[in-house]
Amino acid sequence: xxxxxxxxxxxxxxxxxxxxxxxxxxxxxxxxxxxxxxxxxxxxxxxxxxxxxxxxxxxxxxxxxxxxxxxxxxxxxxxxxxxxxxxxxxxxxxxxxxxxxxxxxxxxxxxxxxxxxxxxxxxxxxxxxxxxxxxxxxxxxxxxxxxxxxxxxxxxxxxxxxxxxxxxxxxxxxxxxxxxxxxxxxxxxxxxxxxxxxxxxxxxxxxxxxxxxxxxxxxxxxxxxxxxxxxxxxxxxxxxxxxxxxxxxxxxxxxxxxxxxxxxxxxxxxxxxxxxxxxxxxxxxxxxxxxxxxxxxxxxxxxxxxxxxxxxxxxxxxxxxxxxxxxxx
Ligand SMILES: [Zn+2]
Ligand SMILES: [Zn+2]
Numbered sequence: 387x388x389x390x391x392x393x394x395x396x397x398x399x400x401x402x403x404x405x406x407x408x409x410x411x412x413x414x415x416x417x418x419x420x421x422x423x424x425x426x427x428x429x430x431x432x433x434x435x436x437x438x439x440x441x442x443x444x445x446x447x448x449x450x451x452x453x454x455x456x457x458x459x460x461x462x463x464x465x466x467x468x469x470x471x472x473x474x475x476x477x478x479x480x481x482x483x484x485x486x487x488x489x490x491x492x493x494x495x496x497x498x499x500x501x502x503x504x505x506x507x508x509x510x511x512x513x514x515x516x517x518x519x520x521x522x523x524x525x526x527x528x529x530x531x532x533x534x535x536x537x538x539x540x541x542x543x544x545x546x547x548x549x550x551x552x553x554x555x556x557x558x559x560x561x562x563x564x565x566x567x568x569x570x571x572x573x574x575x576x577x578x579x580x581x582x583x584x585x586x587x588x589x590x591x592x593x594x595x596x597x598x599x600x601x602x603x604x605x606x607x608x609x610x611x612x613x614x615x616x617x618x619x620x621x622x623x624x625x626x627x628x629x630x631x632x633x634x635x636x637x638x639x640x641x642x643x644x645x646x647x648x649x650x651x652x653x654x655x656x657x658x659x660x661x662x663x664x665x666x667x668x669x670x671x672x673x674x675x676x677x678x679x680x681x682x683x684x685x686x687x688x689x690x691x692x693x694x695x696x697x698x699x700x701x702x703x704x705x706x707x708x709x710x711x712x713x714x715x
Contacts, residue, residue: 387502387695388438392430395696396441396502403505406453410507413465418501419444419526419560420690420698420711422618423469426642427496428699435497441695442713443469443494444529445501445508446522456510464522466514466529467506470666471498486665493665502695504715514671517679524685527710528678529671531560535616536674538639538663539565542612545635545659550611551575556602556626557617558587559702560710561639563594564683565614570595571681577606579622581705590686590708605629614639623660624649632656639663687712 387396406412424441426432445467449459459465473480473488480488494500494508516525538561543550553569555562556579566576578591578599588599598607602622612635613626623646626636633656641664654660686709690698698711 387692388440389428390438392428392434396428396699398693399438404507406451406456406507408454409456409510410453411449411456411459411465411510411513412451412505412507413445413447413467413513414450414505415445415447415501415503415715417446417522417526418442418713419529419531420695420702420713421530421560422702423530423641424495425699425703426618431642432496439496440499440501440503440506441495442501442503443467443471443496444526444531445494445506446516446525446529447501450505452510459510459513464516466516466525467494467501467508468512468514468529468533468666468671469493469495470668470671471512472509483669484667486667486670491665502692502713504692512668514675517675519679519682520685523687523689523712523714526712527560527564527685527687528675528683531710532564532678532683533666533671533674534639534663535561535565535614536568536677537666537670538614538637539568540673541661541663542614542635542637545637545661546612546633550635552577552606552608552610552612554579554606554610554613554626554629556613556615556622557619558584558591558599559616559705561616562614563590563686563709566591566594566596567683568677568681577610579604584705586708587705594684610634613637615643616640618643620644620646624653627653627658627660630658632658635659635661637661637663686710689714
């Protein structure tokens with residue numbers, strides 16, 4: 387399913403099966419998660435790469451063919467392909483271990499064709515083995531919702547202190563429903579903020595152990611130590627700053643957000659911190675998948691046929707399901 391230009395629906399296209407180049411593997415896709423970033427690609431919120439692109443960066447499949455020089459992956463092996471698809475290895479960020487900020491990075495489902503397909507090519511160095519406990523459909527959302535969510539959670543703890551106990555999650559979709567379980571497993575209290583009136587998301591949050599679940603325009607019953615914003619809604623930034631205690635942290639975890647309204651400095655005062663999370667490193671992927679292998683995450687999915695990718699995107703846009711949408715070819 388390919389995007390010819392921003393704003394158009396995805397179209398089914400037939401292409402010859404691509405041969406893997408040196409260092410690449412070809413993967414037969416068995417499941418691909420639908421991420422909010424895919425909507426930003428489709429809508430043109432992210433710069434269109436200038437040629438038809440196949441979205442999808444939560445890809446699960448089996449290695450189907452290997453290119454020259456690939457020795458650590460073998461045909462039939464189950465793997466995942468995340469958002470970070472290639473980095474230069476030479477720029478200042480890459481050399482400092484911040485490959486998530488690489489100046490020439492290429493991303494799966496944006497500059498590189500992704501998993502809304504029967505097959506895709508991937509650089510073998512960026513492919514992740516997956517924990518056995520998850521079926522393909524459940525493993526797919528781990529690859530971005532889980533990964534980016536975990537990077538945001540880890541950053542919140544690093545900036546706030548490991549004793550951060552009350553964690554607010556704004557926008558309770560695919561990412562939040564996974565992070566919530568990790569936070570609860572760690573003994574923290576989760577406060578889930580959903581679209582006003584989204585009873586299904588609030589029920590999912592409570593079912594996963596959230597201490598409190600309510601509308602995003604409501605105040606939590608206690609001041610938060612840290613807040614993570616998954617909803618692409620700039621107005622939630624001042625709202626979350628208002629909800630965190632002095633010394634607390636607000637992390638913006640999405641790649642795109644509507645403009646942030648101006649707000650009084652008093653909301654930031656008191657050594658509150660506001661930061662964004664960008665992309666992921668391979669080390670993030672490995673770290674989170676170790677957590678996912680240990681903590682039995684309940685992954686709530688809604689399955690769609692690949693041909694129904696436009697419907698899945700539309701349902702995501704309008705918040706019509708709880709958890710994560712997954713396409714199955
Ligand atoms: Zn680089
Ligand atoms: Zn994503």
